Amino acid sequence: MADDLKVFRTWSSPFALRIIWALQLKGLEYETIFEDLSQKSPLLLQYNPTYKKVPVLVHNGKPISESLVILEYIEETWNQNPLLPEDPYERAKARFWAKFVDEKLLQSVIDVLVTEGNKQEEAVPRAKENLKYIEEELKGNKFFGGATIGFTDIALGWTARWLPIIEEVTGIKLIEADTFPRISEWMQNFCDVPVIKANWPPYDKMVTKVQGTREKCLAPKGTN
Numbered sequence: 758m759a760d761d762l763k764v765f766r767t768w769s770s771p772f773a774l775r776i777i778w779a780l781q782l783k784g785l786e787y788e789t790i791f792e793d794l795s796q797k798s799p800l801l802l803q804y805n806p807t808y809k810k811v812p813v814l815v816h817n818g819k820p821i822s823e824s825l826v827i828l829e830y831i832e833e834t835w836n837q838n839p840l841l842p843e844d845p846y847e848r849a850k851a852r853f854w855a856k857f858v859d860e861k862l863l864q865s866v867i868d869v870l871v872t873e874g875n876k877q878e879e880a881v882p883r884a885k886e887n888l889k890y891i892e893e894e895l896k897g898n899k900f901f902g903g904a905t906i907g908f909t910d911i912a913l914g915w916t917a918r919w920l921p922i923i924e925e926v927t928g929i930k931l932i933e934a935d936t937f938p939r940i941s942e943w944m945q946n947f948c949d950v951p952v953i954k955a956n957w958p959p960y961d962k963m964v965t966k967v968q969g970t971r972e973k974c975l976a977p978k979g980t981n
Contacts, residue, residue: 762787765801765813767794769958769966771915772824773812778911779831781952783838825855828908840908847902854894854901855912862887866916869931870923870967871974877929884931888940895939899946906950910943917944918957919967926967 762780764787766773780787792801792811804813804820813820814827821830832840841848865887868880891913895901901909924930934941947953 760785761815761817763790763815764788765790765792765804765815766811767792769963770811771919774956774958775824775911775914776812776814776827776831777956778906778914778952779828779840781956782840782906783831783835785831785835825859825912828855828911832908840902840906840911842902842907851901851908854891854909857887857890858909858912862891862913862916866920866923866931869929870927870971873975877927881929881931885936888931888937892937892939895943897939900943906947906953910947914947914953916940917947917953918960918963920944922960922963922967925964926971 762785764773764776764780766776766789768791777789790798790800792798794810797809801811801813802809804815805811805822808822810822812824812827813822814830815821816830816834821827828840841851862884865880865884869877869884872880898904900906901913920932924932932940932944948957
């Protein structure tokens with residue numbers, strides 16, 4: 758019996774996009790269910806009652822939540838086109854950097870987007886410091902795992918589209934080619950992969966959404 762795969766997502770979620778990339782890189786068929794998080798469906802609440810958010814992967818009726826956990830599940834369930842290396846140490850490193858992306862880099866970039874003035878001035882060097890760790894880890898490889906996209910690339914993949922958008926919205930340049938040559942080249946290589954290129958949300962629509970997020974966060978308390 759064929760696997761029944763459903764992905765609950767929104768059109769703009771970079772975390773959900775990780776799951777789409779992984780499934781397509783594995784050559785798996787799935788059904789996409791788009792959610793409006795302002796009016797969450799009963800199914801989403803049923804499948805993810807703890808966090809009540811996307812992404813959720815439902816495999817033969819069994820739900821899995823949290824994007825990095827879902828990526829691990831996909832990797833362990835389907836062997837084709839592996840996302841993690843065979844060597845245990847290299848696998849541990851891939852997991853470490855994926856966790857770093859979510860727990861350190863992502864928050865520092867968000868801080869640049871949703872602050873202004875002194876707070877933003879303090880956030881920018883923190884974001885660049887975290888990007889320096891990524892720059893060093895690439896070590897001139899095309900991708901983090903070598904010649905093909907792997908677990909860490911998928912975890913970091915949002916930066917290839919969202920960082921330029923955040924730069925456009927804030928007017929702050931975080932990635933300069935001369936400062937971060939490896940990341941700059943990686944971003945281009947990543948975006949050139951057909952599976953990646955085919956699934957980006959529309960750029961202009963994302964700019965509008967990110968701009969709206971910034972304006973909402975910067976609005977005085979008590980205003981809509």
